[in-house]
Each structure stands twice: as C-alpha cells, then as structure tokens.
Amino acid sequence: MSATTSDRSNADEQRFRDALRGLPRRVWIISLGNLVLQVGSFLPVFIVLYVTQRGHSVGAAGFVLGASGLGRVLGNVIGGYLTDTIGRRWSILLSVVVTAGLTATVPFIGPLPLIIGVVGLIGVMSAIYRPAMAAVLVDSVTSPQQRLAAFGVLRFAQNIGSTLGGMLGGVVATISYTGLFLLEAAALLVFGMIAAVLLRGDAALPKADADTTETAAGRGVGYRQVLSDRTLVRFLLMTVFSMFAYIQTSVGLPLHVNDVGLTPRDFGFLMALNGLLVVLLELPITSVMSRYRPEHVLAIANLLTCVGLALSGFSSGMVLLAALVVMWTFGEMAYSSIVQAHLASLTPPGMVGRYQGAYGAAYAVGTGAGPVIGGALYAFAPWLLWTLVGVLGLVCAQLSLRLRPPAATAEEPST
Incomplete structure (x- = not known):
C-alpha cells in the first residue's frame, strides 16, 4: 500500500x-x-x-x-x-x-x-x-x-x-x-x-426538505412513482435475495448441522460465535467500510455471506463450520454497516420514508420467503438450496455494483 x-x-x-x-x-x-x-x-x-x-x-x-x-x-x-x-x-x-x-x-x-x-x-x-x-x-x-x-x-x-x-x-x-x-x-x-x-x-427538517415533502405530498407521489426508480428496484431485489440467503442461518444451517451428526449445543456455539463477533466488531467494521465505495462494499459483503453459507452446506467438521461462520459473519457486518446509509444517498428529497419503507418491505419478503422456500428445497435436495444460495451471492454482487447514486458527492470515498 x-x-x-x-x-x-x-x-x-x-x-x-x-x-x-x-x-x-x-x-x-x-x-x-x-x-x-x-x-x-x-x-x-x-x-x-x-x-x-x-x-x-x-x-x-x-x-x-x-x-x-x-x-x-x-x-x-x-x-x-x-x-x-x-x-x-x-x-x-x-x-x-x-x-x-x-x-x-x-x-x-x-x-x-x-x-x-x-x-x-x-x-x-x-x-x-x-x-x-x-x-x-x-x-x-x-x-x-x-x-x-x-x-x-x-x-x-x-x-x-x-x-x-x-x-x-x-x-x-x-x-x-x-x-x-x-x-x-x-x-x-x-x-x-x-x-x-x-x-x-x-x-x-431544513426548509428546503420540508417544502419538497409538501410538494411531493401535494402532487400525490406514491409507491408507483417510487418503484419507477430503477436503481431502487435493483436495491430492493438485492435486499430480497440477500435476506433470503441470510435467513438460511436459521433454517438450512441448523438442519444441516443436525444431518451431519452435530448436536444442538454445537449449533448454539456457532450462533454464539456469530453474535459475539457482531457485538464486538460491527461498529469498528463500519469505520473501516467508510473508506470504500458503498456499492463495492455491498458486492463483497454479499459474496462473503452467500458463499460462506453455501460452503457451510457442503461442510461437516466443526472447525471448518466455525471458520465459515467467521466468513459469513464478516459479510453480514459489512452489509449491515452500510446498506441503509447507502439507501439514503439514493433517495430524492422528501421521500426518505417511502424509500426506507420499501426497503423494510423487501427485507420482510426475503426473510419471510426464506424459511418456506428454503425449507422445501432442503427437504427435496439440500445441495440444491446451498447451490441457490451461492448463485444468489453472485446475483446480489452484480446488482450491488449498479447502485451508484445519481451524483456522488465530494465527501464520498472513491476507493
């Protein structure tokens, strides 16, 4: 360097x-x-x-x-x-x-x-x-x-x-x-x-933002207009796919841990490792991620999370599973540290609530569909679920790279 x-x-x-x-x-x-x-x-x-x-x-x-x-x-x-x-x-x-x-x-x-x-x-x-x-x-x-x-x-x-x-x-x-x-x-x-x-x-709110909000409300701006923003639509698709993959930590992963002969206590240890890393490191990770362009961070974060989880589905040893927990947890922390802040940079004045609401709805769709579809896929063929999770990582990374704000400010990192 x-x-x-x-x-x-x-x-x-x-x-x-x-x-x-x-x-x-x-x-x-x-x-x-x-x-x-x-x-x-x-x-x-x-x-x-x-x-x-x-x-x-x-x-x-x-x-x-x-x-x-x-x-x-x-x-x-x-x-x-x-x-x-x-x-x-x-x-x-x-x-x-x-x-x-x-x-x-x-x-x-x-x-x-x-x-x-x-x-x-x-x-x-x-x-x-x-x-x-x-x-x-x-x-x-x-x-x-x-x-x-x-x-x-x-x-x-x-x-x-x-x-x-x-x-x-x-x-x-x-x-x-x-x-x-x-x-x-x-x-x-x-x-x-x-x-x-x-x-x-x-x-x-600053007067300019308040005036914009009133103008938007006055002309009846709704979710149809919000969803006409193609960048937002890509952001929402990324959210649905990434949350579908991430929720497998609570669906596919415990099923896999049981199927390879490990105990509920072993799964508890893996989840405790995840929780400990998040509590101790997510805020410092946010500081590090502030050096880089958010769309690049989201791309790498999605790859780490999805590939780490996909590899977990083909692993059986506790040591390797723990190492993969570290991998997908770093992806989780990098993603969570930046996702809503980056959405704010994509949001037109006066529409923060609708954009954040659309994100929340996409998040709920992904975490809601994940257990149903993921559980069904695992019951049919576990390898199919983990392959899908890995593919979704590639799709999410591609979508992330196309999430640049309309006009980057001078304060944003260029790395």
Whole structure:
C-alpha cells in the first residue's frame, strides 16, 4: 500500500471517528429507544412456543408466523407513507402505542383465528416505526460519514438489545408467557415515551426538505412513482435475495448441522460465535467500510455471506463450520454497516420514508420467503438450496455494483 493510500485511509477513519463523536442528540435518542425495544422484543421469538404450548399444532404456529410476516411487509409500506406525510415522531408514537395494546391482549385470546388476526395486526403496526426511525437518522445528519456513523450506532444498540432480550426472554418465558408479552408491551410504551418527550422540540427538517415533502405530498407521489426508480428496484431485489440467503442461518444451517451428526449445543456455539463477533466488531467494521465505495462494499459483503453459507452446506467438521461462520459473519457486518446509509444517498428529497419503507418491505419478503422456500428445497435436495444460495451471492454482487447514486458527492470515498 502506498503512503498516499495509507494516509487517505487514516484520514477516512479519523473522519468517521469525528462523525461518531459529533452525532446529534436525535441519533442517540433513537438508538436508546431501539435498544429498549430490542430488549423487550419477545413476541417474534417466542410466539411459536407459546402457540404450541396452548395445544395448537406446529402447522397452526406456521400460520401465525405467516400472518406476522405478511403484516410486516404491509406495515413497512404504510410506515413509509406515514413517515413522509404525518411525520416521523407521530408515526413512531402511533406504531408503538397501538402495538403495545395489541401485544398485551395476546395472552388473553383463546380462538386460533383470533390469535392469527391479532398477531398479523401486530406485524403491521410494529413495522410502521421502522421507516420513521431511519428517517429521523437521515434528517439528523448531513454527510455520508455521519450517515454511516448514525446507522452504525443504531445497529450497535439493536445488537446489544437483541442479545440481552434473548437472555431475558428465556428467563421470563419459563415463569409466565403472560408476563413475557406484558413486558414487551411495557418496553414499547417506554420507547413511546422516549420519542414523545425527548424528540419534542428538536430542530425541524431544513426548509428546503420540508417544502419538497409538501410538494411531493401535494402532487400525490406514491409507491408507483417510487418503484419507477430503477436503481431502487435493483436495491430492493438485492435486499430480497440477500435476506433470503441470510435467513438460511436459521433454517438450512441448523438442519444441516443436525444431518451431519452435530448436536444442538454445537449449533448454539456457532450462533454464539456469530453474535459475539457482531457485538464486538460491527461498529469498528463500519469505520473501516467508510473508506470504500458503498456499492463495492455491498458486492463483497454479499459474496462473503452467500458463499460462506453455501460452503457451510457442503461442510461437516466443526472447525471448518466455525471458520465459515467467521466468513459469513464478516459479510453480514459489512452489509449491515452500510446498506441503509447507502439507501439514503439514493433517495430524492422528501421521500426518505417511502424509500426506507420499501426497503423494510423487501427485507420482510426475503426473510419471510426464506424459511418456506428454503425449507422445501432442503427437504427435496439440500445441495440444491446451498447451490441457490451461492448463485444468489453472485446475483446480489452484480446488482450491488449498479447502485451508484445519481451524483456522488465530494465527501464520498472513491476507493
């Protein structure tokens, strides 16, 4: 590496650190709220166990999960629209208050069709706040480095919250499922209070952005116009395919680990290795990734994730599987560190909510279709699933390389 390249890399890293230290108050508020949410996010994890414990079949639990997944797709779309019309703060409050009320009713519902309906509504309402949170971050920062830092902090809070929530949920579930869902409702209301109190009185959008938002709303800009953006369509396809592949860490990989004679404890170790790497290294990885063009980072990240998972499906030894976990985890961290921040650079003024909502819907489609299609492919021929995952890595890399913003700013890296 030349001295010039080294100096530029050090300058980029220092600029990222400066951006991290200089993040505005709103970023930390949203990240704190997200941590609280993730600590108390029990229903998506424990709803299958709860339904089967109530005496319903595994197939019935699958219907409940399906309703939740479809709800999240719709909720992201609705959330994107509301974020751009009624505003970020009100979208968050509507989402968390209604979700809290619905979640608190779950333990007291008897008939299965009613459980399916309520969980589906929870899926819708709980997804509405996600585009709004992303929009708050985008509104609060001005440079690509700050966007990366802001979303990096949000992800770090989410990872910590998910880790703590998994441990806490397991303890509470052994005592009472009613307490579990009431605790989640309480966490949602805490986040709502954080948004209601701490986001009040903060600086509004710059006048130019506010005027653009009003103009867009006035001329009826909707998702049809959003989806006419070919770059966004490529971004959404990449998201669906990459999430389909990544969700195999929870579907195909545990099935494969069992089929090669390893134990649930071995699979737990592999997942613990993944979680530890993410918590310790994702924020530093974000700093490193800030030196490079985001479309290149996404291409390499998709290859690492998909090829690492595909190779896992043809491996049997614990040492090799652990090494491949490291490989696809680095791909996961590189992807997650940059994906929403890069989407913000592709977004026209006044349409942040709709673009982030479309991303959230694509994410939900990929993670929802992955278990169904992936499970069916694995049952038919495991090698077919892992081959598909590898091919999707190549497709996602190709799509990623075509995700350059219309006009790169001088602040963006050129590596």
